[in-house]
Amino acid sequence: MATAKFRQRSSYINHSILFFMALTIILPLLVLIFNSIKPVEEFGTNPLGFPSEIRLMNYYDAWVNGNYTQIFFNSMTLVVGTLILNLTVSGLAAFSLAALNPRGIQTVVVGLYLLVGISIPAQLYILPLFLMWKSLYLLDTRIGLIIIYSALNAPFATFLIRSYMLQLPTELFEAAKLDGASTMQLFTRVALPLSWPVFLTTALIVSLNVWNEFLFAITFIITDDYKPISSILFAFQSRFANDYGLVSAASILMAAPIAILFMFFQRRFIAGLTSGATKG
Amino acid sequence: MPKFLTNINAISWYFLMPVLFIHFFVIAFPSILSLLLCLTDWNGFGKINYVGLENFEELFRDRIFKKAVYHNFIWTIMFLTIPVIVALIIAYLLTGIKRGQLFYRLVYFFPYILASIVNCLIWRYIFHPKHGLGGWFENQGIDFLSKSPFAMKETALYAVAWVDMWHFWGFLVIIYLTGMYQVDESLYEAADIEGATKFQKFRYITIPMIRPIFILSLIIIIIWSVPTFDYVYILTMGGPAYSSEVVANHLYSQAFQRMNVGYASTIGVMMFFYVGIIVGFFALLRRLGWEV
Numbered sequence: 001m002a003t004a005k006f007r008q009r010s011s012y013i014n015h016s017i018l019f020f021m022a023l024t025i026i027l028p029l030l031v032l033i034f035n036s037i038k039p040v041e042e043f044g045t046n047p048l049g050f051p052s053e054i055r056l057m058n059y060y061d062a063w064v065n066g067n068y069t070q071i072f073f074n075s076m077t078l079v080v081g082t083l084i085l086n087l088t089v090s091g092l093a094a095f096s097l098a099a100l101n102p103r104g105i106q107t108v109v110v111g112l113y114l115l116v117g118i119s120i121p122a123q124l125y126i127l128p129l130f131l132m133w134k135s136l137y138l139l140d141t142r143i144g145l146i147i148i149y150s151a152l153n154a155p156f157a158t159f160l161i162r163s164y165m166l167q168l169p170t171e172l173f174e175a176a177k178l179d180g181a182s183t184m185q186l187f188t189r190v191a192l193p194l195s196w197p198v199f200l201t202t203a204l205i206v207s208l209n210v211w212n213e214f215l216f217a218i219t220f221i222i223t224d225d226y227k228p229i230s231s232i233l234f235a236f237q238s239r240f241a242n243d244y245g246l247v248s249a250a251s252i253l254m255a256a257p258i259a260i261l262f263m264f265f266q267r268r269f270i271a272g273l274t275s276g277a278t279k280g
Numbered sequence: 281m282p283k284f285l286t287n288i289n290a291i292s293w294y295f296l297m298p299v300l301f302i303h304f305f306v307i308a309f310p311s312i313l314s315l316l317l318c319l320t321d322w323n324g325f326g327k328i329n330y331v332g333l334e335n336f337e338e339l340f341r342d343r344i345f346k347k348a349v350y351h352n353f354i355w356t357i358m359f360l361t362i363p364v365i366v367a368l369i370i371a372y373l374l375t376g377i378k379r380g381q382l383f384y385r386l387v388y389f390f391p392y393i394l395a396s397i398v399n400c401l402i403w404r405y406i407f408h409p410k411h412g413l414g415g416w417f418e419n420q421g422i423d424f425l426s427k428s429p430f431a432m433k434e435t436a437l438y439a440v441a442w443v444d445m446w447h448f449w450g451f452l453v454i455i456y457l458t459g460m461y462q463v464d465e466s467l468y469e470a471a472d473i474e475g476a477t478k479f480q481k482f483r484y485i486t487i488p489m490i491r492p493i494f495i496l497s498l499i500i501i502i503i504w505s506v507p508t509f510d511y512v513y514i515l516t517m518g519g520p521a522y523s524s525e526v527v528a529n530h531l532y533s534q535a536f537q538r539m540n541v542g543y544a545s546t547i548g549v550m551m552f553f554y555v556g557i558i559v560g561f562f563a564l565l566r567r568l569g570w571e572v
Contacts, residue, residue, distance in 0.1 A: 014376055015377065017370075018377070034397075048412070048415075048416045092299070093298070094459070094553070095295060100292035108322075110300065121506055123507055123547070126535070129310075129544070132310060154299050174417075214395070214397060219536065230397050233397045237401060251398045258395075259372035262390070273454055274454055
């Protein structure tokens with residue numbers, strides 16, 4: 001009895017601590033949402049609360065003034081382009097390391113190489129890369145940034161896909177080989193269809209990384225028409241410095257696709273992001 | 281087909297070629313260039329002159345660089361303490377509840393998937409002296425946060441770190457929670473029988489059992505805090521008066537505003553060596569059998 005009562009009281013305390021910490025996250029997000037539908041005049045009198053009049057025009061203004069049709073297209077191009085290039089090269093590498101020759105010297109050499117690659121700070125190579133891209137005419141192009149993003153995400157994607165492919169039964173590959181399948185067919189007909197879940201997880205994380213990326217986006221794209229959403233939003237904060245309704249609406253437009261994907265695939269997101277860190 | 285094309289060893293290399301090529305092209309080759317350029321005084325256009333270790337000598341005299349290193353150090357210490365402690369407690373509390381756990385996990389994790397620029401805009405508004413919290417307090421007649429903490433020398437670095445920590449700590453919660461769920465339940469039951477308190481169970485069972493994942497999280501924090509850039513660059517640009525300048529920021533302005541290629545490479549090389557020493561240190565500990 002006594003312990004039950006104690007348990008209950010301590011669980012109230014636990015819940016209130018957890019709830020308080022949740023509020024520290026929810027309230028700032030709510031302020032952003034309120035601001036995005038608040039008329040400009042109201043910011044002085046009601047800085048934090050729910051607006052007295054809902055103004056959805058902020059979203060329209062952000063979309064039109066920010067040229068968001070173009071910006072969304074730019075960011076989507078980067079995401080799709082990176083997914084195609086990154087998943088192809090990482091998938092092939094993971095297949096090689098997991099199925100073709102898992103105990104070969106390649107696993108050690110390539111694994112070590114990619115691990116070293118992960119721990120190099122981007123600042124070490126960003127300037128020479130910038131000068132290289134300039135001389136190769138890749139600077140200020142979307143394809144140039146796609147190549148960079150594919151390389152940046154390659155180690156993580158390779159490790160993640162490999163760890164899944166290692167669990168595939170080797171009998172499957174051997175049976176297919178007896179049926180006369182070539183190595184490429186082993187990859188496209190056997191490995192790919194069986195490991196789609198890990199490709200989905202990897203694709204989600206890579207999309208997230210590309211959509212949110214800031215440093216390379218502001219450095220390698222100079223022309224406004226090619227800029228992705230993160231660097232446009234950065235420009236917004238000085239261009240529309242006092243129009244908080246518009247800037248907030250623009251931020252929500254950036255966060256919304258990610259938030260919606262997160263709602264649908266929360267487990268994959270969380271598993272992908274944490275294993276990316278703890279395995280890499 | 282010739283034999284070398286059918287040999288499984290060769291074929292497995294062919295499959296690895298694309299990733300190795302793209303990775304070498306984007307990361308390894310420019311890194312090597314940087315290691316060479318740090319010995320020159322190149323400015324991106326003119327002749328490349330070899331100057332030996334002059335850049336390093338200049339770097340050790342550079343007062344802004346020293347300041348930035350010190351700020352990075354404070355940054356690392358802050359991230360090693362505040363989010364780690366909060367996340368440990370919250371993860372432990374989360375293991376004790378059934379109802380609502382999923383909700384809490386999602387909420388805590390959510391800022392981690394938001395872009396740095398979005399998080400910065402949220403907090404820039406909240407800390408805005410006229411709007412946000414400052415404005416709200418002013419409307420109540422209280423003089424609090426009437427200056428933006430991002431604009432004051434004393435607080436700028438901590439305010440920026442606060443925003444980054446706000447976005448980061450939920451990630452640690454999930455990592456620790458995963459570790460805590462792998463702890464054998466019977467250990468807690470045995471402790472219950474012996475009459476251990478909640479804190480004792482946390483101290484003597486949970487902490488030792490999640491040690492590998494805990495140490496790993498510390499390594500991640502140390503390594504990730506070296507190239508920290510986004511939040512400082514967006515919120516303060518290192519100011520006011522270099523009071524929130526970090527190393528990555530210093531490098532960025534040397535590289536892209538002043539085009540001091542040689543000097544910027546030198547800073548990058550220092551960062552690389554530092555990370556290399558940290559990684560090497562932990563790899564050595566592991567080799568020596570100290571279980572991390």
